[in-house]
Amino acid sequence: MSDSNPLFSLRGVSKSFPGVKALDQVQLDLYPGQVTALIGENGAGKSTLVKTMTGIYQPDAGELRFRGEAICLDTPDAARQLGITAIHQETVLFDELSVTENIFAGHYLTKGRFKQLDWDAMHARAGQILQDIEAPVDPQTRLKYLSIGQRHMVAIARALSFDAQVVILDEPTAALSHHEIEELYAIVRRLKQAGCAIMFISHKFDEIFAIADRYTVFRDGCYVGDGRIDEIDEAGLVTLMVGRTVEQVYPKASAEIGDTVLQVKQLSHPTEFDDISFELRQGEILGFYGLVGAGRTELMQALFGVSKGVQGRVEVGQQRVDIRSPADAIKAGIVYVPEERQAQGTVQEMSIFQNISLPQLSQINRSGWLNEEAEYALADTYASRLQVKAPDWREKVGNLSGGNQQKVVIGKWLATQPRVIILDEPTKGIDIGSKAAVHAFMSELVQEGLAVIMVSSELPEVMGMADRIIIMHEGQAVSEVARHEFSAERIVSAASGG
Incomplete structure (x- = not known):
């Protein structure tokens, strides 16, 4: 195949939710042996696209094609059967299970008429995959004993256990050290050599220019452009992303x-x-x-x-x-806005105004009774000042984009003066x-x-x-x-x- 024959493509794909059009007539091409960077601000539709490509969502309109044939991905299993797999920033793994069990969870290898679990085959296959990606991990080790970087390698090995043809890397380097990022790049290069079509999502331009062959840019749920990465610079990508030049x-x-x-x-x-x-x-x-x-x-x-x-x-x-x-x-x-805003900086199930007022509950509610009106007024001051994008300050923080969650954390602490x-x-x-x-x-x-x-x-x-x-x-x-x-x-x- 060449640039004129994508392995996976979308044409005219749209997806709406109540009150929101997440994708509007978007298109995308992924080529074998190439890395395509999907670039866009939070809210551009990247997450919805990934879920559509992996069978979690079904599009309202448009067409998905694999090897030139129209396909229907009505379930995640349908995507896996075609070899379409995603490696997320925070893949769910199980600490108390072995590396092999994590790799094959949900699709164990069996033997015999009674479908007994074939542990020898699974350990051997897990070992081979880990060897292929040069991950020095014993398949029988419990996951809880591994480093963050090694856990990430296990997540990659799990994705590859489905005989991956299309690999989606969604913010894969967020928790990795510089050395581990270089190891990830090496794995990506081996996947390219094996003919996989790779979609790489990152906010970091140095990573995009280091690993990508092509780019596609989304803005506000719409496709705005694509091309070869060696034919554009950072300023050009920023202009496509935000619709204006960032001087x-x-x-x-x-x-x-x-x-x-x-x-x-x-x-x-x-x-x-x-x-x-x-x-x-x-x-x-x-x-x-x-x-x-x-x-x-x-x-x-x-x-x-x-x-x-x-x-x-x-x-x-x-x-x-x-x-x-x-x-x-x-x-x-002295106040502290932590690195892990979801785990340490916010209470995801609580509203914006409840998060912002949280450090000052005793001052706001001196009578011992919750004064929601005063809490809301305090939040309105700082959420408005920081231009938090939300329909109402009663919106759950967990429903906000990463950038808006960060603004809520900053607002919470600024309110303490x-x-x-x-x-x-x-x-x-x-x-x-x-x-x-x-x-x-x-x-x-x-x-x-x-x-x-x-x-x-x-x-x-x-x-x-x-x-x-x-x-x-x-x-x-x-x-x-x-x-x-x-x-x-x-x-x-x-x-x-x-």
Whole structure:
């Protein structure tokens, strides 16, 4: 097959839900031996498309074709039978089962007239798949003993156990280290060599340009363009995605740097970090950069009172504070927007207004009775200010896009009127439009006199937004760089132990 003969294609596909047209006459072509990047902001229709391709949703209109023939994917099993499989950012696996059991769950191999489970065959097949993707994992090991990267390899092996022809990689690198991402790229290259057609979904342009052969862009549920990746640049993709030229990806605005707000002296944890000292000034964005495992998140959690066994001295406004719990941190004026917003930053089943008012229930409801009117008014102030997109502040947070969920978490903490706000991977997993909104709002915060600590694994982001960067390596602060001295080579070298 060549570029003129896609392995899998969609034409004129539409899908509607009550009040929402998720897909409107979209088209897509996936070619054998090639990676096609599906690009679009949150809400562009990417998730609906994946569910349509894997038989979870059935289109209201349009046609799906496989090897040139029209197909009907009325169930997920129908998609699997054709070799169409998806590897999601958070694939559901089972900790107490073995690697083999996870790979073959739901489609076990059997033998004999009584359909007995053929464990020898399954262990052998699992071992072969893991060997093919060069994953050093024992098939009989329980999943709970594996690292995050190894679990991801098991998820990939599970997808490949269906004799995959079309492989959908949905934000596959979100939880992986740099080394594990390189291993994933190697697997993708082997899948290409085997003739698989691959769809790659990512918000990270460096990944898209590193691995993709082609691109397709969706915007607001519509197809807006496609082509070869070597015939377009990042600016061109951004224009297609958002419908306008984004002149400045990182809108760093000038802010007056004031007095020292936070001083951290010789902060240590028995296992996570050691002898960390720094200061943060009013109107400043202080960046923390390091590779996975450097101890950045653990340090921030210690400042917010989550970690136990922390030694050292913390001062806010020249006054020493003893932070033993998040309540102590909030009282001192320090708040923390966590990396894992769904698990740690929000209560997904509660409404927007309930999430935003949550840290201040005792202040709002002094009589002991819930005052929903006051809670709603508080949420309206901050959700409106952050331009949270929702039909009503009573909407469940779990129904919002990733970018809007992040805005709710930020709004929750801004409502406490803090002095220091810690943003841990503030744009993780959100689209470029929402990223730009978060970056612009960070600039507004420091212009209003707040002090911001930003932890980021994206070097362009931390260099674009920070006034200073502290670089961590294996639990230690190994270097500090002022904005006028920023150098990607210098920062990466320090983060790598160089």
